[in-house]
Amino acid sequence: MAKSLCWCDLTAQTLEAISARPVDHHGDSSLAKALDLKHYKTDARERILLDLYVMTLAACKERKLTPEKTSTFFSIVKANHFKAIEDLKPPTNTGLTVEKSFEYFQQLMVMHSAHRPPYSVGIFTVAETKDLTEWMLATYYRHYKLYQYAFCKRVTLDVATDEPGHIVEMFSVRFPDGVQPLTEALTEEEHNAKLEEERLAAEEAAKQAEEEAAAAAEAARLAAIEKEFAESIPAEVGEKVDTVLEKRLAVMKEELEAQFQAQEATLLEKIAALEAKAGA
Missing domain, CATH: 1.20.5 (Single alpha-helices involved in coiled-coils or other helix-helix interfaces)
Structure with missing residues (x-):
């Protein structure tokens, strides 16, 4: 069942109060008070939100929309914006792509453009839906990446550098067995020579062990022959x-x-x- 966004954020009384006091881009506006944007003068994100809301109301006023339509479109713009930035947080900071965001915006507009209770309500006409969609494309979605950048949560990383000698003094580095520090490491030529020396030593040891094994086998063979010969004499x-x-x-x-x-x-x-x- 579809939930209508009409009067969700701006009631008829609020719209009347806003109309009585002009909404501008300077000073403490009645719109900021109605939406509880208390820090818009010092908070850049609240300032951007207020600018978006003022621009939306100005577009509705320019098209002479009724209070009901104005309230509905205002809430659609607001809900669409917060849906687009809800996943803009570390570590992914992905958010909705512009295609997914525009698809969500179209769903909201369709839900308020055809009177088919309980699935949708007919607040906007087909011409108004098309006109307001074109306005969103020319304004909000034209600067979509900037909105995402402005509302992306940032992580500040402080990096300090120091001299290698100081680092060695600060930390007692312990190397695993068999691992030498770079200052004591062998060059590639020395390492290859050492490997060749170890290979030759291993071959010599294997050859000597083979000769010893062969000599032991020959001695055992002769002892067996001698024993067999002695046992064969009457x-x-x-x-x-x-x-x-x-x-x-x-x-x-x-x-x-x-x-x-x-x-x-x-x-x-x-x-x-x-x-x-x-x-x-």
């Missing part, structure tokens, strides 16, 4: 081999003892000869 053969080895070792021992005795006798003879020569 016990009797082993005993005979041990006996032969014992006899051979005994013979070698006797031969070595005889050699030692002969060498000792020769050495004693030479000593005796030297002593004899020395006594003569």
Whole structure:
């Protein structure tokens, strides 16, 4: 069900009072009092709103609209403006696009241009609807971006700069493990050389580990062969081999003892000869 905007903001008594006291762009107007714009002299946004309202009433007066039509169109302009800026707040500050805003304005005008209760009320004629729409396009929508800019909520950011040395003194910077400060960082050439050195060291370590593993495997293979060979010799053969080895070792021992005795006798003879020569 459509809600008529007639007499929503300006009653017949208010319009009569405004008409009795001319509405201008200077001083404390009766329109500002009626709409509770108490700070329009110091608040730029209230000043802009008052200018828009004065301009709207002037357009209605120029077209000699009745108080009912004047009140209705005034509320349409006001409702359309606040709809356009209702989303103008951080962080998006988007608001309605001009196309969406004009579409909303047309809906409001249609709701008050055809008498089809309870969906719409016939306040404006077709000619008046067209004329007032053209007026909105030539005034409000011509400066639509300026209205959005004026009513956009601003966020002020204060930025202070300081010398790098002072910043280091103010804050104790702790770097994660493995991360060096820029003053101690390597150049690209040094970094690449270090990476190459680490790569070669890793290859050498891998090669050495491979060789050690191969040597261990070969030793294990030989030990297994020796064990297998020892286990394959019969016990009797082993005993005979041990006996032969014992006899051979005994013979070698006797031969070595005889050699030692002969060498000792020769050495004693030479000593005796030297002593004899020395006594003569």
